Amino acid sequence: MTDTSWQPDLNNYPGPKYLALTRALREAIRCGDLEPGSQLPTVRDLAWVLHVTPGTVSRAYQLATQEGLLAATVGRGTFVAARAPRLGPTQSLFQERDLKSEPWLVDLRSPQLPDVGQGVAFSEAMARIGSGLDAAWLDYPSQRGEAPLRAAICTWLSDRVLGPLTAEDIALTHGGQNGLMLVFLCCLRGDRPVILTEDLAYPGIRHAARLARAEVVGVEIDAQGMIPAALEAACRRHGAQILVLTPEAQNPTATRMGVARRAEIAEIARRYDLQILEDDCYSVAESTLPSLRALAPERTWYVGSLSKSVSAALRFGYVVCPTGMGEAGRLTAQHGFFALARPVSDLCLDLLESGAAQELRRKVQAEFAERLQAVVNALGTFDLSWQPGLPFVWLPLPSGWRASTFARTAEAEGVLVRQADEYALIHGRAPHALRIAVAGAIPRDRFDAALATLARLLSRPPSDMAV
Template sequence: MTIWLPDLSSGSGPLYLRLAERIESDIDSGVLASGSKLPPQRDLAYDIGVTIGTVGRAYALLRERGLVSGEVGRGTYVLERHGSRPSPSAPPTLAHEGSRTVEAPPGKLRFDSTAAPNVGQSKTIETVLAAIGRDNPDDVTSYTRTFPDHWFEAGSHWLSRNGFRPSPDTIVPTLGAHAAVVATIAAVTQPGDHILFEHVTYTQIARSAGLIGRRMALVNSDAHGVDPDDFEAVCAQKHPKLAFLMPTGQNPTVATMPAERRAAIAEIARKYNVLLVEDDLYGALTDDATPLLAEFAPERAFVVGGLSKSVAAGVRGGWVSCPTHYRHSIRVAHKMVTGGMPFLVAELCAQLVLSGEATKIHARSVAEINARLDAVRRTLQGYDFNIAPNIPFIWLALPEPWNSGTFKNAAYGQGVLIDDEDEFKAGRSDQVFHRVRIGISAPATRSEVDNGLAKIRQLLDEGDAGYDSFG
């Protein structure tokens, strides 16, 4: 009997996407006929030398495209095709951005986002935008050529936390925190330089850095954040130019680094001349009183923040505070990598912050997040997960026999979108966590949160029965 195996020797892009496209091609050509059973995920992963998560993502994408169906307890089967085949150039039914769908598929609950919850902030934003359009007609319709002082003052105010009080002359307004970090990397490093990341982190930064020719160096972490000993070892071996860190409310582990460890990291960075980007997006949500990493190394630290997690992700506003002599180069780099700062966005962010409206929305967002975290504690009681006040996600440890990719697929089958650990791996890592991240801020209502959490609890309780749900 001939055993079907997909050929992944050609093509480009993520492995899961190449695998899905190869299977789709074999379906189109008749190699895989209607009714054919695809290999179980674990078997196929072993046979072609990829992770189960990679196979799971490919199978999920094929289900979204209507090519296969997963039958509980039986496996994944090729569906019968009806009518003419769409043109190869036609887009899939659901648009993707990386491994995530841009919009949640019909009937699915989005637990794979940590954007600020909807607490009615659109009314405030509408009022401010109307006033900006009325009072600044010329600026709204033209390119931004000058930055008024209050844009820098707003950034100084928003980034201030604990003992950290950046001067307005250290601030660069940006199109969100992501753009701030990428602009900083582009400005202070060169192609070929190593950028240091934790094994699991916000990987969009790592992917962006790779896109502009930077190389990855991975550092170990534990329950208290980056391990200083390993940080020094990596600095000595790889000579990274810059480290991207999230000392407070790390994404996805929720870890917060204690002060003594921050001091150690700062001293090591000084010893090896490593610049530090401190992403404080989630830190700004917390009441954590630990001094920022930048307070220990002000001459080499860049602090990044924005409005996406506590005010409104759609506004795309942020700032970076930097050592003064880097300010001009980062501002230029930001313009080069983004096309420039739109007046409407920068003015909206500044007015929201300086009027106090952003602080009010922040308070409502935190209250809503904490109410949803209470639901997590109630529903998932008895299971192991990292959780912290004000942080809109948890890092859930999976009991035997679950692994991360399989659990993500099973949750999808139950109508819940979550992130497996591969989503957060900055590079090819041999570390396995058997965890998933569950965000609780995106569902529209608390009842939707309760519904999604109940489905996750059911999967956890099912154990072996749930493990084989998708063949």
């Protein structure tokens, strides 16, 4: 029988309406207001009752189904699922959206690399690789065979202050997200380990933690990143094992941690025997500041990739392990996937050794710098946080705007932005703020027009909005 009495008040939940409805469903099921086996109203019926679009209800139902809360049966409807344990991931890492069917939208949610000749460079590299194929391509790849590529990564990282570093300190991964998982697998122990991270953080951290059966606890941040006193209090309270940080380019707030703060964080990690995961996948063009890996080489795992500087399609990343832990990192990778696929590893080695990767990175950074200047010119009169070399900015909204309302209004005018709610942990609170990407793949005239639209909306907040 369809449960028509359940009518949640979505105003009780911050953020986009589809996420608000997902949370309302989750709470109603867990507290028993919606019993297992209850049939939910149709998408259109619930949309009518809640005064939202059918698309909003459809997205919420889809998310709740992915979490195992609902079960959808073709021809019968959507039901509250039985309370049985569900194995594996329960939510998509990213909510994909097919913009080919919505070509009028300009997507400023995630940085997109500009086309600076990657296709030509990859084609030339693959031609060189193809001319030298031999019987080794018939066998499994090996960690030993990746030694030249690990040495090339050492050269690639020469613009970073990482402390003592050799090819033996490096483990290669299938992108930065895979790097996070590798570190978690190396370091976490026990039935319910705890990971500490910034209270506004890259969503992939909590998804990787869920796979590792770990709990993520947010630690308060300020204009320099994580607050040492808050970190120490969390260490005393939770007995955590790993600290995940983005000191160079905090995602999403674009802040940079100073040297004194880094040193204080490293000392607290030593005091409480925390392993540090230093995420530098989003990174400034170059840095002369000592990394956490340089300050605490005995406990810091430095994760990076080529996704944000050369091509996301490569799915190639690396972990600079703590001193003496490189073999442990590579053994963990070997147990997971033997080694990188030869087409990927050989292509990346050629790009690095030929200098093509470095040239592509230089061109990408130049294009991002030009577009970042356009963002600052268009939105700089507002409370904008940014760094030279970063492909995103952080914008606390003017008084009168709520993040969810602004995102819906911007989408109605053809611009997609990402609000702070998407970076908040499950029990955290998000400010009314946006992360706006410097999207290099969008034609420049459309990019500039989208910025003009955002500037116009920001300057005209709803006069009747309570804040």
